[in-house]
């Protein structure tokens with residue numbers, strides 16, 4: 001950083017008092033420099049001239065070498081003189097001493113001419129070497145141990161002195177040289193200087209060196225005085241670092257001035273030298289003259305010390321002022337710097353804010369850039385898709401264009417055709433306009449007529465409406481009466497139906513026996529040697545079997561279904577019509593058992609399958625209006641083992657790879673009597689909601705039922721199948737809950753071993769079948785004979801049917817026989833079995849009332865007979881029983897509930913009947929027995 005531009009000092013610092021004095025004198029006597037030189041002024045120059053003349057005379061006398069020697073001698077002599085009389089030379093001034101050298105110089109024109117020539121050459125040399133001389137002199141002075149200020153002052157003084165002496169040396173010719181400077185420079189070249197240059201220069205140097213020594217001594221005392229002053233100042237100046245800088249600054253200034261002097265032109269140099277001489281002379285005058293002389297000269301004398309003191313004080317004041325100004329300046333600078341610093345800080349903060357904003361915006365921009373990159377990728381994809389779409393569209397467009405052109409062509413054709421049509425239409429229109437006008441007129445007339453007609457019609461309609469309203473009113477009134485009558489009729493009907501149902505059930509109960517029907521399967525193919533016939537007559541339910549034409553065996557059954565004359569219709573619906581009233585009584589809470597018995601291939605399975613389907617459909621359709629739950633179990637008795645036909649074969653631990661038939665590894669179910677002596681089988685029971693589900697279960701169960709092909713039947717059933725449908729019904733009308741059970745049993749066919757030709761497993765199966773059927777026959781015989789012991793436990797079949805056969809169930813046996821003489825013996829056995837069964841007296845059938853609707857139980861017998869429940873009756877008798885597990889458990893639960901909660905008052909119907917609610921009582925039957 002460059003030093004601050006200090007304000008220039010009013011005076012150069014560190015100058016000795018001599019310089020200041022001379023300077024003041026120079027200022028004071030500046031007017032004198034412009035006028036000619038006085039004799040006193042040229043005293044120094046006189047000395048130089050004398051020296052010069054001596055040198056020139058010596059040169060002329062003894063040549064150049066001698067000149068040099070003499071010059072040295074002269075210089076030495078002069079030195080010695082100066083040593084001996086320094087103050088006389090420098091400090092004494094006597095104007096009267098000697099003549100004026102300029103006047104004497106001027107007087108001699110010859111000498112002037114030659115001198116001028118010499119001066120010209122010397123002048124050139126001197127000027128060329130002047131700056132180097134000054135430098136040498138400065139170096140010389142600097143090499144001494146004097147203080148810097150003194151040296152500087154001495155240097156200036158010395159330079160002035162040198163200048164002065166040079167002027168003195170050149171003085172006489174200065175005015176003449178004047179404007180001829182250039183001319184002189186041009187005319188005087190190196191040739192003019194010639195080989196004397198070096199010698200001359202060295203002489204001059206020596207001369208000036210000598211002069212320097214002289215002046216050094218001459219100014220010694222003054223220098224000492226000045227040193228004291230300078231010492232004071234230096235002490236002050238040393239206190240401040242700033243002052244030293246100023247000194248350096250001033251010194252540099254001086255150096256610059258010196259350089260300026262060095263670079264001056266001839267005229268300037270001469271002028272300054274001349275001025276310097278005057279100043280020097282003035283200073284010397286001041287130094288040597290007394291106050292009176294100075295006053296005489298018009299100069300106000302100032303004592304040297306006072307001057308120095310005042311000047312020093314003034315200088316110090318100036319310095320102080322300068323320092324203060326500098327301080328103020330610096331303070332201002334500092335304030336400015338601080339302000340600038342604050343501005344910079346604010347700027348930096350602003351920049352930081354800007355930077356953070358820029359960083360944020362940069363991040364935002366980067367994020368946007370990333371997003372834009374992603375968007376770019378997406379857009380590229382879209383662009384690709386769009387291009388593809390565009391291609392497709394172009395293709396489409398092309399096709400559309402094509403079709404468009406075609407359409408346009410077609411359109412043109414159509415337009416032409418349309419125009420033709422329009423033209424024709426116009427013609428037609430024109431042609432038909434007249435009739436149209438006529439038609440319009442007619443239409444107008446007819447509209448008027450229609451209006452009148454409409455009014456008439458409205459009036460008529462209103463009239464009719466009134467009549468209709470009256471009629472409707474009357475009709476409604478009549479309808480209300482009819483509705484009321486219908487309600488009454490309905491009540492009557494229900495009462496009647498109830499009564500009829502009661503009578504029907506009573507009739508069935510009164511029959512008391514097992515209902516036995518027979519079905520004769522027609523022979524298919526082959527020659528028929530008929531031995532069966534149906535006895536004609538009122539009842540027509542007697543089968544006559546003529547074995548050997550010796551007289552027919554007659555067997556009377558409740559119904560005989562056959563294609564033979566005098567028999568009931570053998571259609572499935574014809575049979576079902578007879579069976580359904582009994583079967584559907586399960587919905588009324590009765591236990592019902594329908595089973596088919598007969599020889600193999602006689603159509604048992606065929607019949608039971610049809611009956612099952614019809615009964616189930618009817619069962620579910622007739623239970624509408626009742627809250628009911630229906631569940632199904634399906635089991636078979638194969639080789640005297642009970643198996644579940646509703647089980648999943650996959651649950652058999654892989655023992656069967658398919659819905660296998662007759663697999664001996666199928667687990668059998670336990671059949672046992674509980675504590676109440678009731679039969680229990682742990683079979684699967686499936687809740688169902690429609691007849692189709694039952695059919696589906698039967699189909700699936702039949703698939704795994706044990707059936708095999710025999711000589712007598714291609715699909716012979718090798719097991720007895722028991723389908724048990726349990727119905728739990730809430731009869732809201734009666735306010736009772738019933739639980740009935742319908743057992744549909746398809747027995748395996750009896751067969752003679754001689755005819756079936758079975759062996760192995762089939763033989764074993766046949767034996768088990770025949771054994772079980774024989775056990776059933778024994779039970780029937782025992783029941784028919786009303787024996788005390790009924791051998792139910794002889795087989796699983798009789799065990800399972802014991803509830804049906806021994807209790808209060810309704811039982812129907814379908815005896816199936818085949819026509820044909822070859823079947824006669826088996827038919828006879830079958831019919832005999834049926835006849836035996838028909839003699840069996842069962843106990844009175846009882847409803848299984850398990851509770852009341854809403855938790856109550858009891859109620860009298862009732863019957864809401866649907867169409868399907870009509871007809872048929874069955875005599876019931878014997879002891880009750882045959883309820884399912886769930887039925888029994890439900891009854892047990894009801895008993896417990898009754899024990900805990902006393903029964904509420906009976907329902908309205910029960911109350912009106914006056915009978916206490918009856919619950920199926922096995923104990924009662926047992927007691928009866």
Ligand SMILES: Nc1ncnc2c1ncn2[C@@H]1O[C@H](COP(=O)(O)OP(=O)(O)OP(=O)(O)O)[C@@H](O)[C@H]1O
Nearest residue numbers: 521599600601602603604605606713716717748749
């Ligand atoms: N009433 C009938 N009308 C026409 N075909 C019948 C009739 N009854 C049975 N069939 C046919 O006779 C064949 C044997 O009938 P089904 O299998 O029902 O006899 P089954 O008594 O069950 O014999 P098994 O005791 O060996 O099982 C079957 O093909 C069946 O279609």
